[in-house]
Amino acid sequence: MALTLSLPRAWTVTDELVASVPGLEPDELQRLRQRVVSELTPLAAELPEGVRLVLDGYRYRLAVRQPEQCAERAGPFTPSPAACRRAIGVVAVDRCLRRRAVGPADAVAQVLAAGAEDARRSEEGDGSRAPWWARWYAELGPGGRAAVAAEATTWATQLWTALAWDRIPPPVVIGGRHDWWDLPGQRLTLRSRAEVRAQVDRRAVLAVVLSGAPDGTSRSELSFVALVSALAGGARSAPGRVLGLWPAAGQVRVVPVGARALEVAADELLSATATWVDALIEQRGRGT
Numbered sequence: 001m002a003l004t005l006s007l008p009r010a011w012t013v014t015d016e017l018v019a020s021v022p023g024l025e026p027d028e029l030q031r032l033r034q035r036v037v038s039e040l041t042p043l044a045a046e047l048p049e050g051v052r053l054v055l056d057g058y059r060y061r062l063a064v065r066q067p068e069q070c071a072e073r074a075g076p077f078t079p080s081p082a083a084c085r086r087a088i089g090v091v092a093v094d095r096c097l098r099r100r101a102v103g104p105a106d107a108v109a110q111v112l113a114a115g116a117e118d119a120r121r122s123e124e125g126d127g128s129r130a131p132w133w134a135r136w137y138a139e140l141g142p143g144g145r146a147a148v149a150a151e152a153t154t155w156a157t158q159l160w161t162a163l164a165w166d167r168i169p170p171p172v173v174i175g176g177r178h179d180w181w182d183l184p185g186q187r188l189t190l191r192s193r194a195e196v197r198a199q200v201d202r203r204a205v206l207a208v209v210l211s212g213a214p215d216g217t218s219r220s221e222l223s224f225v226a227l228v229s230a231l232a233g234g235a236r237s238a239p240g241r242v243l244g245l246w247p248a249a250g251q252v253r254v255v256p257v258g259a260r261a262l263e264v265a266a267d268e269l270l271s272a273t274a275t276w277v278d279a280l281i282e283q284r285g286r287g288t
Contacts, residue, residue: 013243013252014164017196021203021240022258029238032262033231037184039270044186046277048284052187053276055269060224063272064217070279081144081151084133086209088112088148089155090175090195096160097174104156108149112137158247159195159209173197179225179232188273192228194242203240204229213249222255223265224272230262238262
């Protein structure tokens, strides 16, 4: 059984997350969606032939913070302890919340053991589906496995102790599916994710864990999460609040989400999309 540990500040942070949220009418969301479609469509039409742009949180952040780097072709993804800590950590926190582990370290150990077993079964061809990180993890030596466990345990502990879980109205979803929205008829997809999802006043509230420390672009990044979630779902699934957690810096930011906030987020989305379209055109021109 998991021990629900929350620091005194966690009560205050949680109360911010679950406070009453502003209303959002279905027609307001419909107008927003129509505007986004009408203004994104001509931008997406300029994408080089055969190129699909998936604008996720990482690419959005890059466009806002370091637009000059968007034109540089990214190298292949390489698994690492830091790269997989969230994927392991969210499952571990969910186990803690469901009282299937005594704490984050125990939960992470369970998740890693299950992943290694899934990788073994998948290799044997029994039809099991292993997490994306599992086969890489299973091939590591003791030192590498210890590094993965340490990173994931730190991440999971930071989230587990950041909130007072018994103050969040159920059901609470940890991790869950990413929010996806495809621009109709175009090669543009928006994607965002949240670590915690709950319902307040019939609207979703989201908590997002980020690395580093908040800065001048943090509100925009949290608003992007809200906008993609609103576009992907309906008025009821549109978040009323997004709470950003920067555990390493001990910082929290709260973004209330009303019609005006979503309009501003749409402006910022258009700018980020234009940055990426220009960058991809430049890449094609260089033949990279």
